[in-house]
Amino acid sequence: MRPKATLKQIAKELNVSVSTVSKALSNSPEISEPTKIKVQEFAKLKNYKPNNIAVNLKSKRSKTIGVILPNILNPFFAKVFSGIEKAANERGYNVITCISNESLTKEIHAMDILSNGTIDGFILSISDETQKEHEFKHFKEAIADDLPIVMFDRTSEDVNCDKVIVDDFDSAVYAVNHLIKTGCKNIALLSNLDNTSVGKLRAEGYLQALKDNKIAINESLIMRTQSNEEFDEQFPSFFDIKGKKIDGIFAVEEHASVAAHKAVLKGGFRIPEDVQIIGFADGVWSRRLTPSLSTVSQHGPEIGEAAAELLINRLEDKTEDGPDYETRIIKTELRQRESTRKL
């Protein structure tokens, strides 16, 4: 391997000082045109690239943001991540990624590892376990150590920081309203996210829509679980279409929607004639089912972009961070496909 070109090497070979090289490369007016050209051409020839680590050390910023995701296999998080990555790159930032796997310990560990100059700030969605345990100290410490955090999707009231969320409550109200308006009387709520902030909000939206339409709440139509596994376990005994006269289903996440879809068809019912389904979903698969699923789409990439923008703005805002934290809401969209009837 060729030795990596450094300012020092170039300086020696051209018989000038290191500072001259540095200034010439940054087009400083203190350097004469001829030497500038000489240095710049030589640097290009040697394929010189400023050592990023040294630059970071001087500037005390790494231009890198740490992203902590609960689960990259969930297409929603993958979409958000792609948005973060895109927006960050456009503004000259790199992205370092850790996966908490829904574990509080891993979340803390990841933040700890990165909180030593490696990154300038965090973008994260709170892990399942963290929300269950109400343990937010690590977030507050990071912020106190001048490492700003932007939370998305799963956020916490208890932590003061920028946030990007979806209007979960309103979207749920809207979706359930649609079911009601198209004739559903007995709408089931399927939650496999009942431990998370977003799951709760969507469930509340369901309740609100019923209330708005003066429909009595029927607890036997409501299923709340905290994970896909728990959901799969309880679903068969819960899901009695005929007995419960279910004619509409609102699911807070794609896993539940698909399970319902499958069960409805297997039971010999027609979608959407007998049973309508709407679910929150971000995978590519809702539209591949037959009949395809109507979904509440969350615009994952936009969420990611907004989060990155928020964080970078804060990082580059020199006006001594007044903690005027912002919560940005990304509107959802009801994508009507074949599992719902038209109004």
Added chain:
Amino acid sequence: MRPKATLKQIAKELNVSVSTVSKALSNSPEISEPTKIKVQEFAKLKNYKPNNIAVNLKSKRSKTIGVILPNILNPFFAKVFSGIEKAANERGYNVITCISNESLTKEIHAMDILSNGTIDGFILSISDETQKEHEFKHFKEAIADDLPIVMFDRTSEDVNCDKVIVDDFDSAVYAVNHLIKTGCKNIALLSNLDNTSVGKLRAEGYLQALKDNKIAINESLIMRTQSNEEFDEQFPSFFDIKGKKIDGIFAVEEHASVAAHKAVLKGGFRIPEDVQIIGFADGVWSRRLTPSLSTVSQHGPEIGEAAAELLINRLEDKTEDGPDYETRIIKTELRQRESTRKL
């Protein structure tokens, strides 16, 4: 914010030298037990963490690996990524991620951005466009600059480096053999990846299996396209089950498998009685379809772990890298579900 604790600060407050603090914290034998304890306790109190950037600058390694993925929304890559992240973390490495979006330009740009000390090496899967253009200069330059590369899945013969692949050819032979043994006479090949190395290998495996079983190759049963979009466009006119007497389908990727699944059912045929289907797949959805799809599973996480291990071993191998590059093959597994008949 509290000022970040540094060696200098601690040294001043304890009236010792910077070197003493450094040595005390690293448990050097040159420091007496009492001062060690004094320093260590004070450091813990002040929540001291060695500035990673400074450490990197000294050690000339960042303990960070750059990962370049063609598309994080593809569940296969997401799985591989989770494996990389896990294995890297276990060995004390961070992961910086870029998404090439199947673009050569973005791939080059990403590598360029990171090749300045930010990372110690790359793990990547070659972008679609890069494979089409046969443009591998950027890989070779990185390797020449002492930034090792490990390629996975989509690799290139033209680049000398460690690789992790799946036995695409053998897996395809095996899968198609299974179809033949269970009675299929007219097996269609659906490729939506015909530009990539893996797509080609799987197609060749299909041909080989026919040859091994002395079945004549029928070009009208073979469909080759270079993207999902192109596939979707041509599929309807290609897929004539009755006319072509198709009784078996081998798909090189999940998208094609699902399209076939849908089309078969829509045509009024039964799976697997009339038509059997096997596809390469990594999504969670193959098993959710009704009937569920039999798939060739690629063990994405294992691929990622192997890649990380290979790279880190090379990074930490002090024995002046003899380029004894290794290609590790991760065995696939034929997951028999409902879309195939039992032997």
Added chain:
DNA sequence: TTATTTAACTCACACGTTTTCGTTTTAGTG
């Protein structure tokens, strides 16, 4: 001619660590 400006460049330090080498202190020995 001498003083003053200006252009062009060099010096020296800083960022926070680690590490080598040198210096001081303590303990041990004759």
Added chain:
DNA sequence: CACTAAAACGAAAACGTGTGAGTTAAATAA
């Protein structure tokens, strides 16, 4: 007590970069 050796610590350089303060030499002004 003097000398040696080990133990404990400090000074300084280095990693590669950026920057304000100096330095030189030439050009201009008085």
